[in-house]
Amino acid sequence: MITFSINGKEVQGQEGWTILEVARWHGIEIPTLCHHGALEPYGACRLCVVEVNDGKRSRVVISCMYPIRTGINVQTDTPRVLNVRRWIVQLLLDESPESPKIRELAQTLGVTPSRFQKKGVDFACHLCGLCVRVCQEVVGVQALSFSNRGLRKEISSPFHTASKECLGCGTCIYICPTGAMEQVFLRVHG
Amino acid sequence: MSVTFSALENILERYPPSSEHLISALQDVQAKFNYIPPAAMTAVCEHLGVPVSRGWAVATFYKSFSLEPKGVHEIKVCLGTACHLKGGARLVESLERELKVERGHTTRDLRFSLDTVNCVGACALAPVVVVDEGYQANTNSRRLKKFLKNVTKE
Amino acid sequence: MVQVSTALKSNDFRLATPAALAAYRESILAERDPNRTIIIVCHGTGCRANNSPKVADALRRAVAAAGLNAQVIPEIKDTGCHGFCSRGPLVVFQPSGLFYQKVQPEDVEEIVQKTLIEGTPVERLLYADPETGEHVVHDRDIPFYKYQQRLVLSNIGKIDPVDLRDTIAAGGYQSLVKVLTSMTPDEVITMVEDSGLRGRGGGGFLTGRKWRMTAEHGRETPGPVYILANGDEGDPGAFMDRTLMEGDPHAVLEGMLIGAYAIGSSEGYIYVRAEYPLAVKTLRQAILSAREAGLLGENILGTGFSFDLKLNLGGGAFVCGESTALMASIEGKPGEPRAKYIHTVEKGLWGRPSNLNNVETWANVPLIIAKGADWYRDIGTEGSKGTKIFSLVGQVKNVGLVEVPMGVTIKDLVLRIGGGVPEGREFKAIQIGGPSGGCIPQAHWDLPIDFDSLWDAGAMMGSGGMIVMDNSTCMVDVAKYFLEFLIDESCGKCIPCRLGLQRMREVLKEFSAGRGSLEDLEELDSLARAIKDGSLCALGGSAPNPVLATLRYFRDEYEAHILHHKCPAAVCKELITYAINPELCNGCTACARECPQGAITGTKKEPHALNASLCIKCGICFEVCKFGAVTVA
Numbered sequence: 001m002i003t004f005s006i007n008g009k010e011v012q013g014q015e016g017w018t019i020l021e022v023a024r025w026h027g028i029e030i031p032t033l034c035h036h037g038a039l040e041p042y043g044a045c046r047l048c049v050v051e052v053n054d055g056k057r058s059r060v061v062i063s064c065m066y067p068i069r070t071g072i073n074v075q076t077d078t079p080r081v082l083n084v085r086r087w088i089v090q091l092l093l094d095e096s097p098e099s100p101k102i103r104e105l106a107q108t109l110g111v112t113p114s115r116f117q118k119k120g121v122d123f124a125c126h127l128c129g130l131c132v133r134v135c136q137e138v139v140g141v142q143a144l145s146f147s148n149r150g151l152r153k154e155i156s157s158p159f160h161t162a163s164k165e166c167l168g169c170g171t172c173i174y175i176c177p178t179g180a181m182e183q184v185f186l187r188v189h190g
Numbered sequence: 191m192s193v194t195f196s197a198l199e200n201i202l203e204r205y206p207p208s209s210e211h212l213i214s215a216l217q218d219v220q221a222k223f224n225y226i227p228p229a230a231m232t233a234v235c236e237h238l239g240v241p242v243s244r245g246w247a248v249a250t251f252y253k254s255f256s257l258e259p260k261g262v263h264e265i266k267v268c269l270g271t272a273c274h275l276k277g278g279a280r281l282v283e284s285l286e287r288e289l290k291v292e293r294g295h296t297t298r299d300l301r302f303s304l305d306t307v308n309c310v311g312a313c314a315l316a317p318v319v320v321v322d323e324g325y326q327a328n329t330n331s332r333r334l335k336k337f338l339k340n341v342t343k344e
Numbered sequence: 345m346v347q348v349s350t351a352l353k354s355n356d357f358r359l360a361t362p363a364a365l366a367a368y369r370e371s372i373l374a375e376r377d378p379n380r381t382i383i384i385v386c387h388g389t390g391c392r393a394n395n396s397p398k399v400a401d402a403l404r405r406a407v408a409a410a411g412l413n414a415q416v417i418p419e420i421k422d423t424g425c426h427g428f429c430s431r432g433p434l435v436v437f438q439p440s441g442l443f444y445q446k447v448q449p450e451d452v453e454e455i456v457q458k459t460l461i462e463g464t465p466v467e468r469l470l471y472a473d474p475e476t477g478e479h480v481v482h483d484r485d486i487p488f489y490k491y492q493q494r495l496v497l498s499n500i501g502k503i504d505p506v507d508l509r510d511t512i513a514a515g516g517y518q519s520l521v522k523v524l525t526s527m528t529p530d531e532v533i534t535m536v537e538d539s540g541l542r543g544r545g546g547g548g549f550l551t552g553r554k555w556r557m558t559a560e561h562g563r564e565t566p567g568p569v570y571i572l573a574n575g576d577e578g579d580p581g582a583f584m585d586r587t588l589m590e591g592d593p594h595a596v597l598e599g600m601l602i603g604a605y606a607i608g609s610s611e612g613y614i615y616v617r618a619e620y621p622l623a624v625k626t627l628r629q630a631i632l633s634a635r636e637a638g639l640l641g642e643n644i645l646g647t648g649f650s651f652d653l654k655l656n657l658g659g660g661a662f663v664c665g666e667s668t669a670l671m672a673s674i675e676g677k678p679g680e681p682r683a684k685y686i687h688t689v690e691k692g693l694w695g696r697p698s699n700l701n702n703v704e705t706w707a708n709v710p711l712i713i714a715k716g717a718d719w720y721r722d723i724g725t726e727g728s729k730g731t732k733i734f735s736l737v738g739q740v741k742n743v744g745l746v747e748v749p750m751g752v753t754i755k756d757l758v759l760r761i762g763g764g765v766p767e768g769r770e771f772k773a774i775q776i777g778g779p780s781g782g783c784i785p786q787a788h789w790d791l792p793i794d795f796d797s798l799w800d801a802g803a804m805m806g807s808g809g810m811i812v813m814d815n816s817t818c819m820v821d822v823a824k825y826f827l828e829f830l831i832d833e834s835c836g837k838c839i840p841c842r843l844g845l846q847r848m849r850e851v852l853k854e855f856s857a858g859r860g861s862l863e864d865l866e867e868l869d870s871l872a873r874a875i876k877d878g879s880l881c882a883l884g885g886s887a888p889n890p891v892l893a894t895l896r897y898f899r900d901e902y903e904a905h906i907l908h909h910k911c912p913a914a915v916c917k918e919l920i921t922y923a924i925n926p927e928l929c930n931g932c933t934a935c936a937r938e939c940p941q942g943a944i945t946g947t948k949k950e951p952h953a954l955n956a957s958l959c960i961k962c963g964i965c966f967e968v969c970k971f972g973a974v975t976v977a
Contacts, residue, residue: 043683044837046878060877065683080877084840087874091843116850126839142241146678146836147250149661151846153836158246159228159257165241212676217618217657244677251678251835252659254618270580271775271811272737274825280963287940287962308662308829310619311583313737313809314390314429314744323621325393331964332938 006074019063019074020048030076031085031105033177034128035064039137042129047105049084051075060084086111093117096124099178125180127153131172141165144172144188155184162190197222198230202237209240212248216255224260261296261303263341265321270309272316277330281317282306284331288338301342358638361646362521365512372513381418381460382438384501388425388587389622390744391432395448397422399433402449406456418460421510424591426501427745428488431471436483436501443483444469474741474763491760493723494747495731496707500591505626508633511594517639519713520601524647532606533559536709538717540729545574545665545702546777546806547882548728548795551709554699557689559607561697569609570693571600571651572700574670575616575623578662579778580829582809584733585703587745589616589623592707593630597640597653599706602713604651607699611652614703615670618657627655662779662833666881667692667700669835680835681881702807704733724750728794738775738811739765754789758812769814773897777806779826779833780886782893783819802893804886818915819898820905824852826890834883841884844875848891855902857918858909865895865902914976917961921977924965926951928973935965935974 001012006019006028013022018041023030033045041064048063053073060080075081086109092099093106094117102124106112129146132155136142143166147156157163166189173181201218205211215238219230226249235245249255267273267282282293282304289302296303312318315327319334326337359365385391385400403420418437426434431445437459444455447469458466470479471486480486503510511517523532537552562569573596577585588596600612616623631653634640642650661679663669669679671693692698708730712720724730728750734757737743741763748757754774758764765771773783776793782803784791791797795805813822827849836842851868854860872888879885895902904910911919924935924944929951936944936952943959946952954965954974966974 043880044839046838046840046880049878061685062683062880066685080873083870084874084878087844087871088839088878091839091847094847095843116847127836127842142243145243145247147247148836149251149663149678150831150834150836150842153842156246158231158242163243165243210674210676213659213673214657214676217659238676240676247678248676252661254660269829271809271825272581274580275738275811275813275817277963277967280967283962284940284964307619307660308578308833309580309582311577311586312389312393313581313583313735313811314432315393316737318393325389327390327393330967332968 002068002070004068004070004072004074007076008073013068015068017068019050019052019061019066019068022068023063023074023076028076030063031108032064033101033126034130036130036134036175039130039133041065042133045088045126045128047085047088049081051078051081082109085109090114092126095126096121096178098122099124101177102126123180123183124178125155125184126178127155128177129155130175130177131155131181131184134171134175139167139169139171141167143167144184155181157188160187163188166190198233202233205238207237207239209238209244212238212240212245213252216245216249220255225256225258256303258296259300261300263301263322264303264305265319265338266305266307266310267293268310268312268316268318268320269306270311270313270316272313273309273318276317278317281319281329281331281334285334288335302338357636359645360638362525365517365521365645369512372509376513378439381416381440383418383420384423384436384438385420386424386426386432386434386436386501387422388427388429388432388590389583390425390429391434392622394432394446396433398449399435399447399452402452403435403455406452407460410456410461412460416460421504423503424500424505425587425745427497427587428486428742429745430741430743435469438502441482441484443471443481443486445471487763488742488744488746488761491748491756492746493731493749495711495723496588496595496704496733497591497745497747499595500587503592505591505593506629506633508594508630508637511592515714516594516710517598519710520598520605520639521645522713523602523605524645524649529559529606529608532602532713535717536606536712539712539720540717540724541705541708541712541720542728542795543702544704544708544732544807546579546780546804548805551701551705554689554701555603555607557687558697558699561690562608568611568694568696569607570696570698571604571607571609571612572670572674572693572698573600573612573614573703573706574665574667574700575614575620575627575703576658576665576670577617577620577807578665578833579807579809581735581737581775581811582778582807583735584745584808586617586620586623588703588707588733589620590626593627594634595707595710596627596703597630597634599701599709600653601640601644601651602709603699603701603706605649609699610650611654613654613656613674613693615656615658615664615674618659624655624657631655661835662829663835663881663883666883669881670700671698678835680837681883683880704808725792725794727796732793732805732808734793734808734810736762736810736812739769739814739816740812741766748793750794751792754784754791754793757793757810758789762812765812765814769816771812772815772817773813773819775803775811775813775822776809777804777889778809779829780804780882780889781806781809782889783813783822783897784893785897788897802889802896804889816913816915818856818911818913819894819901820852820856820911821913821915823891823894824849824856827852827887830883830887834887838879838881838884840875840878841880841887844871844878845884845887847871848875848888852891855905856911856916858905858916860906862903862906864906865899868895920961921956922954922959922961922963922965923956923975923977924952924954925973925975926953928971930971930973932971934968934970938964938968940964 032048050063143163235242319326435444435447541551542548664679669681673679733747931949943955
């Protein structure tokens, strides 16, 4: 067992666990968007950031991937952490102001829309990749993937046409946190 | 199509069926056909034993792959820092107007493809435009216009 | 250019022992007459673009036609980049060092007649001192070269990069022999540690320490250990690695071989940008000829050590310069970085211990082995040892590639080697460290160039691109430029990088249009910290640097845009207007013919006028006017 602390409270976890896993085990809340217990962590949304001090230096890491180490001090709500989290939610809220999931997060963190808010957008894919991962890791096919990069990055099937691999099982729709997959699915499945 | 098919076979023969060769094989396809035809993508992925979605992810991620046919002449305007300071952006804009095509696309007559590159490492020649294999050094809109006219005549 | 020796052509040519390599070298040297003239024609990308292959061809023809006495027939050699790109094509006579610049094919006959036959220089092709106008005959006396210390670049411009014989004659692979025959792997690592060599790709991590960590992890579990060279030089304004790969590829190979021996690896990869076709070709040839000679492959030089290399081409993605993205790309995946909470020296390529160094780092290794750690430690500063290659570009007279000891000041680099900014311009800043670096203003130009000083000044060494900026450069525009570069190159995985950089650009766009408020500067700062803290890889983690660094030193320029709606450098389109000064315009009609909008009208030989309501501020009139009559304010 590895002993360390979260927010000053001593906690224990098994070798190979992540900070997020131990935190949730102890009922300590850390928000996430792209995390799912049944899937390998991906580390894209960055909402789960925490500050880790290993005695030498302090740095901001993502708790969903950071392996626990003996003696580290983890803080889940420092100003640095909250600054990252608030900006992520701010950016997401301005991208898709109508998304219930994002609005809920914004309310918790006290974030309101800015002057850069997009108008008339109801499509709210944040590229968390849960659909891509569940299709590969759980369903066992790879009907869809990320395509392009940067601002043009999206979830799609090859050549934006119906995928031969797609079973039509709908697991991707079920796991999608924002509902955006319903639209993407129409093209993937054909 | 049969010629195309044998050209593709030649490429596939070079690679053992393993996913690590995906990028190299697609680079060969790009070099041979000037773009990645969907049929070639499927064939490469099947040969290497990777899902087509992986080939799709790769081909759309890297800028050097094109999913639409490229023009006969490829124009690459360098937008590295040195070229930016010396008017690289002005060159792209004027080429867009001149060729009536947006950057990243090909003219309707398939004569020219206009792309930007984030530094070709020829900063001493700034601003530089690479047309096919040749470097147009210390160039400007007027000289480029003339040069492209000559290219078309050939 | 390809001069494969008869020995290399035969299939059974293989250097089976260190003694065979030594004997081979002796035989090459014995064939050479040290007094024979060698005419070297630079074939770097800059000189090539300016016709150097035609110059070399013309020289070969002219020499053949001149009917020279057998004793004076020169060898004509095509080499890699000499560095002085703004003066190309360059032609240098060895062993004298006679230096000709801006040589064109039509100059060749005169060169043969005067220099080869009569033994006198062609004055008009010599370098002229810009201050005194006096001609300088030899390369070593030209300030651009005089103040450099060319160690890693020492062979470039002297050897034919694709002729292995030339490399061997120059002492190539001697360091490999030294480690294979007289040093244990641990001794090699210790020597590299003692040298203080730090990674040249930007991170500045101690190379020896990285090697030791990889070697240790490699021993812990059975399986392959990988040696990787990063030649995915993506920083805009940088071409050090390109020059090395094109000009002295065997130095990179030899460094990797030494590293492989020290770390215990038998497989390696060189990852090189596809945008560098010549580097790809040269490396490919170098690998083939080294393999043929038995310097790569099984049982190298009969010592029992085996190592071989593959060449992987990058596909136009800057992010692949990041170690984990580079490894993903070699594995045939999109170049998305992954979290490095477990370092690549432990789990890298295919989950195995992997040692990645930049090609310039690798090229330093044979030097350290040959001359010793103490020799190396004597060069440079306390924390940064050795020399560093920089590409000096932008608004500076002598554009090119330079190598200087660590610790040289910015001022010395720009003034003594670079010759200062062009006449009538004013030095404003130097941008160091690529898109993640910073702009350092004139007030700080006594700053020594080393890893730590640059870091403290808000810039970073990066891979060594140095872009000189003068008063025609707008710092808000520069910050926006780098943001756009990084937005284009971001893999898009992390939200803070993908959406945060985009937001920063939106804010800067407002500034460059004269909108926004001072509070926005605070917002930018807070967003910048969120992006730095919240991004996975070095691209996102340092992406806000250009904005932060320009804000630090050029806040007044931001304020001029925001508060006074002015762009002091007259760059930002929304804040400038073009006009024609009737006193200077002589009615040549050049601008009117080129204006895509038809916004310029006038009669021939009469001053023209510009209709501002039609003007799209494309700047073409400004560019074509030879009389300075088009003004921008």
